[in-house]
Amino acid sequence: MSAGKRIRQLQRYRTIAAAFARNGLGYVSGEIGLTEKLQFFRSDERRSDQTKSIGERIRLLLEELGPTFVKLGQLASTRPDLIPGAILAELERLQDNVPAFSYREASDIIEQELGETIESLFLQFDEIPLAAASIGQVYRAVLKDGTPVAVKVQRPHIRMVIETDLDILNDWARLAENGLEWASNYRLRDIVDELGKALRAELDYTTEARNAEKFADQCKTWRNVRVPKVHWDYCTSKVLTMDFVEGIKLSDHEQLDRTGLDRKLLAEQFAKTILNQVLVEGFFHGDPHPGNVLALTDGSLVLLDFGMVGRLTPGMKKHFASFVIALQKKSSKGIIRAISNMGIVPDETDIELLYADVEEMRETYYKVPLHQVSIGQAIRDLFALALRHRIRMPSELTLLGKTLLTMEGVVSALDPTFSVFDVAEPFGRKLLLERFSPLEMVKMWMEDLPDYVDLLKEIPLGLKQLSSVMRKGQFRIEVSVPQLDELMKKMDRITNRLSLSIVLLSLSIMMVGLIIGSAISHSQSMLWRIPVIEIGFIAAILMFLWLLYLIVRSGRF
Numbered sequence: 001m002s003a004g005k006r007i008r009q010l011q012r013y014r015t016i017a018a019a020f021a022r023n024g025l026g027y028v029s030g031e032i033g034l035t036e037k038l039q040f041f042r043s044d045e046r047r048s049d050q051t052k053s054i055g056e057r058i059r060l061l062l063e064e065l066g067p068t069f070v071k072l073g074q075l076a077s078t079r080p081d082l083i084p085g086a087i088l089a090e091l092e093r094l095q096d097n098v099p100a101f102s103y104r105e106a107s108d109i110i111e112q113e114l115g116e117t118i119e120s121l122f123l124q125f126d127e128i129p130l131a132a133a134s135i136g137q138v139y140r141a142v143l144k145d146g147t148p149v150a151v152k153v154q155r156p157h158i159r160m161v162i163e164t165d166l167d168i169l170n171d172w173a174r175l176a177e178n179g180l181e182w183a184s185n186y187r188l189r190d191i192v193d194e195l196g197k198a199l200r201a202e203l204d205y206t207t208e209a210r211n212a213e214k215f216a217d218q219c220k221t222w223r224n225v226r227v228p229k230v231h232w233d234y235c236t237s238k239v240l241t242m243d244f245v246e247g248i249k250l251s252d253h254e255q256l257d258r259t260g261l262d263r264k265l266l267a268e269q270f271a272k273t274i275l276n277q278v279l280v281e282g283f284f285h286g287d288p289h290p291g292n293v294l295a296l297t298d299g300s301l302v303l304l305d306f307g308m309v310g311r312l313t314p315g316m317k318k319h320f321a322s323f324v325i326a327l328q329k330k331s332s333k334g335i336i337r338a339i340s341n342m343g344i345v346p347d348e349t350d351i352e353l354l355y356a357d358v359e360e361m362r363e364t365y366y367k368v369p370l371h372q373v374s375i376g377q378a379i380r381d382l383f384a385l386a387l388r389h390r391i392r393m394p395s396e397l398t399l400l401g402k403t404l405l406t407m408e409g410v411v412s413a414l415d416p417t418f419s420v421f422d423v424a425e426p427f428g429r430k431l432l433l434e435r436f437s438p439l440e441m442v443k444m445w446m447e448d449l450p451d452y453v454d455l456l457k458e459i460p461l462g463l464k465q466l467s468s469v470m471r472k473g474q475f476r477i478e479v480s481v482p483q484l485d486e487l488m489k490k491m492d493r494i495t496n497r498l499s500l501s502i503v504l505l506s507l508s509i510m511m512v513g514l515i516i517g518s519a520i521s522h523s524q525s526m527l528w529r530i531p532v533i534e535i536g537f538i539a540a541i542l543m544f545l546w547l548l549y550l551i552v553r554s555g556r557f
Contacts (some may be wrong), residue, residue: 012164016065016096024052037124055090062094066203067134067158068165070094070307071195074287075398077405085405092409100132106153108141113236121234125151133200134158135307140244147242149231152205159203166196191398193272198286200400202307211306212242218281224300225273250410258296264418266295267411271423273301274407278400279321279427286399287450288406290413304458310399316342324424329380334357341384343391354389361385375404375420506548 052060062073076083077091085249106129107118118125124142131138136154140447143149155507173188201207216227226245248255251268256263270293278283285292287309312320319341326334335358338346345354361381379401399456404420411418 005167008014008160008164009167011159012168015169019025019061019064023057023064024538025057025061032439043205046355053086053090055087058087059090059094062091066098066165067159068162068169068195068199070134071199072169075191075195092405097133098134100129101155102138103127105156106137109153109156110151110239113239118264125532136205141241143231143234147231149234149241150228150244151234152202152240152242154205154238162199162203165192166199169195194396198308204237205307206235206237208240208305208307209235209310212281215277215285215306218277218283219273219303222254222273222276224269226296226300226302226303245296245301245304246296247296250414251290251292253413259295261297263414265299266301266425267414267418269299270414270419271302271407271411271418273303273418274403275424275427278310278312278403279317279324279424280430282314282317284310284312284400284403288403288410293410299430301514308399310396310403312396312400316394316396319429319500320397323382324375324378327362330362332362335362339385339391340541342397343386343393345389345391347393354385356389357385375408375424379404419469435499459494462555 020155050174059073062069073091077088077094083091107125110121111117111516114212115123121144122141123144123146126140129137129139130150134155135158136152139151139153141149141151169192170189176188211230212227212230216229219227229247231241231243243444248259248261250256250266253263270288274284275535285303286304287305288303292303292305294304296302296410319338323335323338326338336355337356342457364381384400385391408420411420495511
């Protein structure tokens with residue numbers, strides 16, 4: 001590690017430790033090793049903060065520490081299996097509110113990035129920002145051709161702060177995984193890596209611009225959903241310029257009502273949009289909170305802020321859709337199959353216990369009307385079940401859980417009677433039909449065809465090598481059967497019992513025949529003056545005793 005990077009980390013550790021103390025959480029800094037990093041650091045606790053709940057203090061701490069910790073808290077808010085309910089409720093209220101940086105700093109960044117002065121680039125540029133966040137802030141401007149635009153400018157030096165925070169979080173995650181079993185099961189370092197990817201993507205505004213165009217392509221078939229146009233000539237990694245759209249935030253219910261907009265219809269449109277992104281496109285908005293969705297007077301929606309997005313592979317999209325469908329149909333086997341396909345199930349997992357827990361989860365939703373079922377709660381139950389059985393769920397499902405929980409919170413606020421499951425049902429039917437359609441099957445086979453061709457090409461070489469080995473007499477087959485010895489013992493027992501039964505049956509038939517013959521002829525059963533029946537009886541007893549002795553001696557009766 002370079003000296004400069006080391007100094008930045010120590011300075012950031014000092015800032016974090018001071019923030020812990022200011023929010024009445026100084027005792028935590030010792031437990032996570034901050035006091036060891038800062039041997040001479042001293043900071044008194046704020047007594048006034050002791051009157052606040054632990055959840056509120058954690059929320060204020062994360063908001064003070066900036067974007068990395070705010071995003072981490074937002075992701076943690078989707079994990080009720082890890083976070084107590086009181087803290088969870090506060091994390092769901094996390095806001096990315098920070099003081100705005102100066103207009104002079106913003107104009108310097110714009111001119112440096114675009115290579116021209118503000119006056120030559122824009123016809124008008126407001127000096128007061130419309131909104132300020134921890135990564136950047138937005139200004140209203142007008143292009144030379146009269147087009148109103150929104151210009152987002154990245155906060156100075158924010159990349160360095162985020163990279164330092166990610167290094168610190170990686171250190172903490174590594175220590176946690178080495179010392180705590182639950183942290184290892186949940187692969188905290190993978191979650192931090194996923195967080196790092198999302199934040200680094202947000203720091204590159206050209207990535208956000210490309211995301212916006214992808215969402216715009218998705219919305220072409222949706223008449224009631226819009227995405228602002230990107231002006232590429234005014235975009236760099238630190239400056240993003242898009243059409244300015246004036247609308248009503250979905251959280252401003254009074255304004256929506258005054259405008260005469262149908263909140264139930266808005267909730268349905270918003271839910272359908274997000275579910276289409278997740279279940280159909282596999283490319284979804286990672287932060288669809290009310291501030292990032294506007295309603296226009298004609299009832300259409302406008303999506304904003306595409307820095308954080310989620311992606312699902314075709315396989316993961318199919319498995320998650322299967323989970324939703326199985327939950328709708330109350331199918332325990334379908335739920336287990338979907339969970340197994342989505343996560344890595346350890347070999348030591350007790351399948352019967354897993355099935356019992358899934359049955360219990362299914363009973364939670366049994367005979368419950370769909371409008372009373374929460375898809376967010378279903379996601380929480382899924383994560384809790386995975387933790388209980390040490391099933392490793394892919395990290396991308398964490399962002400998916402956050403998106404669905406945020407979406408459900410928005411639509412529930414718009415219309416408390418709204419059911420996300422009711423909206424999800426048509427998507428489930430569509431996915432089922434697509435999965436088993438002949439065209440889709442042919443498409444899958446065509447995608448796998450190159451693999452089959454490669455396999456066929458390898459067969460002649462494999463047969464040639466096998467033939468060479470057999471000619472040299474080096475061919476050997478090893479068969480390994482678990483508990484083979486126990487199986488052979490059981491087979492011996494069965495064979496011995498069968499042999500004993502056959503011998504006894506044979507002797508019995510022979511003796512019965514002699515006795516019946518003697519009775520019919522009214523004579524003694526003498527053969528060459530020898531009492532055959534008596535001798536046969538004695539011989540049978542001796543043979544029986546000898547056979548019984550051998551079987552008992554072998555210990556396999």
